[in-house]
Amino acid sequence: HATLKEIRKTPEGILKAQEAFERIKEEVTLPRNILYTGCGSSHFLSQLLAMATNALGGKGIALPCSELVYSRNYYAINSPELIVAISRSGETTEVLKAMDVLNIKKLGLTAYESTLSKKADYALIVDTPEDSVVMTHSFTAFYFSYLQLLRESYGLQAFNAEEVSRLTRDVLKNEGYIRELVDEFEFSNVIFLGSGILYPVALEAMLKMKEMAIFWSEAYPMFEVRHGFKSIADDNSLVVMLVSDPFEWHEKLVQEFQGQGAKVMVISEKELGSEYYLQVAKVDELLMPVVTLPIIQLLAYYKAVKRGMNPDSPRFLEKVVRW
Ligand code: F1P
Structure with a gap:
C-alpha cells in the first residue's frame, strides 16, 4: 500500500x-x-x-x-x-x-x-x-x-x-509491535488522549482511524476524558495516551481505564503500568508530535488492514475536496 x-x-x-x-x-x-x-x-x-x-x-x-x-x-x-x-x-x-x-x-x-x-x-x-x-x-x-x-x-x-530524522527512524522500528497489538487485541473502539501540543495529535489520530480504517474513534484533552466521556470505554476499548512529562495523574488515569476493563497503550518516555507501552525518547515538547505521529498512523494503517479496508483510497473520500 x-x-x-x-x-x-x-x-x-x-x-x-x-x-x-x-x-x-x-x-x-x-x-x-x-x-x-x-x-x-x-x-x-x-x-x-x-x-x-x-x-x-x-x-x-x-x-x-x-x-x-x-x-x-x-x-x-x-x-x-x-x-x-x-x-x-x-x-x-x-x-x-x-x-x-x-x-x-x-x-x-x-x-x-x-x-x-x-x-x-x-x-x-x-x-x-x-x-x-x-x-x-x-x-x-x-x-x-x-x-x-x-x-x-x-x-x-x-x-x-x-x-530528528534519526528519532523518527527509531520510532518506526515499532512497526512490528503495533501490528502484533492490532492482531492480538480486536478492540471495537479507540480513544486517543493528549494534552497541549499532543491534543491536536490525538485529533489527527482519531481522523486517521476514521479515514483509513473506517473505524469509530474519539479524541479528548487528556484528563477531560474523565468528565463523562470515559463511560464508553469497556473491555472492548483501546485507550491510547500520548504523554510528555508523565506524572502521577497519568498513572491514575491508566488505572481508572483498566478498572473499566479497557486496555491502555501509553506512548511516552516512561512506563505507566499500561498493557501496551511504546517508549519514545525524551525530546523537546514541541518535537513530541514528530515522534508520536508515525505511531498513530501505523496503528490506523494496521487496523485498516485487519478490517480488510484499503487505506490508500477509503470509501466516500477523495484526495482533493472541491465544489
Ligand atoms: C484536505 C483533506 C485531507 C483529507 C482528505 C480530504 O486536503 O481534508 O486532509 O485527508 O483527503 O482532504 P488538503 O487541502 O490538505 O490537500
Whole structure:
C-alpha cells in the first residue's frame, strides 16, 4: 500500500522539511500574530502550529477554512498579521476561498507548486508528495518545516534535522509491535488522549482511524476524558495516551481505564503500568508530535488492514475536496 510506504518515508520527509525551511528562511520572518487555517488533517495541523506559536511567545489561532469563510464573527480573530493556509494538494476549494477573507499577507504551506502556492505571498513547499488519499508523512514534515521557521523567526535555534530524522527512524522500528497489538487485541473502539501540543495529535489520530480504517474513534484533552466521556470505554476499548512529562495523574488515569476493563497503550518516555507501552525518547515538547505521529498512523494503517479496508483510497473520500 502507498499509505504504508509513505508512513515509512517519515525520516526522509524530515530532511525534505529542512530543505524547504532553508529555502524560505532568508525571505520570510514570521510575525507574532498569526491565523492558521486548513481542512481535515490540514486543519489539525493548523491547530498544532497555532499552539507551537503560542508556546514560543507569539499569538496563534486556528480555524477550519469553512469557519473562517462563513462564521468568523464567532471567533476571537485579533488583527493577525499573517494567514498561514495549509493544504497538501494546494487545490482544496475552501482553503483557496479562506485566503481571500482578510486583506493581509498569506503564506501557503503545501507539498506542490499549486494554486495555493501561486496565490500566496510566500510559499513553504515541502517536497513530500503522496499517492494516498490520507496525509501521513507530509503532515509530520509540514509541521517540522514550519516549526523550524517559527524558531528561527523568534530568535531561537532551529532543531538539528538529522537528529530528528534519526528519532523518527527509531520510532518506526515499532512497526512490528503495533501490528502484533492490532492482531492480538480486536478492540471495537479507540480513544486517543493528549494534552497541549499532543491534543491536536490525538485529533489527527482519531481522523486517521476514521479515514483509513473506517473505524469509530474519539479524541479528548487528556484528563477531560474523565468528565463523562470515559463511560464508553469497556473491555472492548483501546485507550491510547500520548504523554510528555508523565506524572502521577497519568498513572491514575491508566488505572481508572483498566478498572473499566479497557486496555491502555501509553506512548511516552516512561512506563505507566499500561498493557501496551511504546517508549519514545525524551525530546523537546514541541518535537513530541514528530515522534508520536508515525505511531498513530501505523496503528490506523494496521487496523485498516485487519478490517480488510484499503487505506490508500477509503470509501466516500477523495484526495482533493472541491465544489
Ligand atoms: C484536505 C483533506 C485531507 C483529507 C482528505 C480530504 O486536503 O481534508 O486532509 O485527508 O483527503 O482532504 P488538503 O487541502 O490538505 O490537500
